[in-house]
């Protein structure tokens with residue numbers, strides 16, 4: 001029986017092994033282990049990729065989100081208790097960034113077809129000052145112009161590096177964007193890494209200071225900052241992988257197309273295929289299993305050699321750490337959490353694999 005692993009990170013990095021080793025060796029020999037040219041070069045590459053003027057590398061994706069919010073607070077553009085709208089079906093980090101900053105979360109429900117924030121039912125209130133659209137699974141959540149005018153829009157781009165809509169890259173649709181280079185992301189470091197992108201020079205400067213103990217010059221601390229700098233060794237490794245982003249995303253699109261053409265089972269709802277202006281990067285290929293048969297489906301796939309995953313089994317407002325939202329009802333996010341299954345789509349999956357996996361799923 002052919003086995004189809006969900007994602008094997010050693011396999012993901014193996015093609016780059018020689019270049020990764022050379023990049024790591026160069027940093028080790030340089031004697032410069034914080035800051036420096038690799039970090040600066042990754043920042044300018046990411047600013048260019050995102051179509052904005054500034055990028056600030058930080059320790060991880062959560063810090064990219066939370067330090068952006070803190071910077072807005074330090075600059076007086078947000079204050080404690082202001083409301084930030086977050087979709088309920090994201091990874092927990094989207095919400096943690098808000099609550100940790102002393103801001104108030106307002107969870108939004110999502111659209112069943114795109115699985116992204118439902119702009120038509122945005123829970124705006126008098127206290128809403130910011131919105132955090134999440135480009136979930138690599139699909140752009142296009143931000144309406146009136147929302148950009150009314151609110152601070154911080155895009156969670158963690159799953160969507162390289163995604164564009166009408167030619168506009170994620171990270172340039174709102175006022176700032178946060179990326180993660182967690183090892184499983186479409187471009188993954190060999191450890192933790194993240195970056196903030198923005199056209200706002202003042203914001204970028206403030207994030208940079210916050211990530212460096214709140215200081216712009218040594219031993220002069222303007223803010224009560226944190227230590228969240230990106231290691232140059234990770235920046236050097238990421239610069240090996242970043243030039244291959246388009247090729248990787250092209251493979252993911254071919255895999256998604258192969259699934260879409262082959263899947264044919266009334267119990268399985270395949271994801272909506274975007275039109276060509278909507279450049280989805282398929283961080284995950286997420287189907288919905290109807291009739292409450294998700295567990296049976298996953299067991300069946302596993303018995304047939306296909307590893308699957310669930311992103312995410314619990315909507316954020318139902319997590320134990322957010323007990324204060326127990327009364328909040330977000331029916332679409334709740335239903336999706338009970339139906340979604342992610343099929344293998346990363347760089348170790350080929351379109352032939354996707355067709356074979358879909359053929360197995362069709363017999364469920």
Ligand SMILES: *Cc1c(COP(=O)(O)O)cnc(C)c1O
Pocket residue numbers: 060061062063090091093094134156158159180181182192193194
């Ligand atoms: C991965 C991820 C993050 C957090 O990134 P880390 O680098 O793991 O801190 C935030 N938001 C979303 C949607 C993610 O998928």
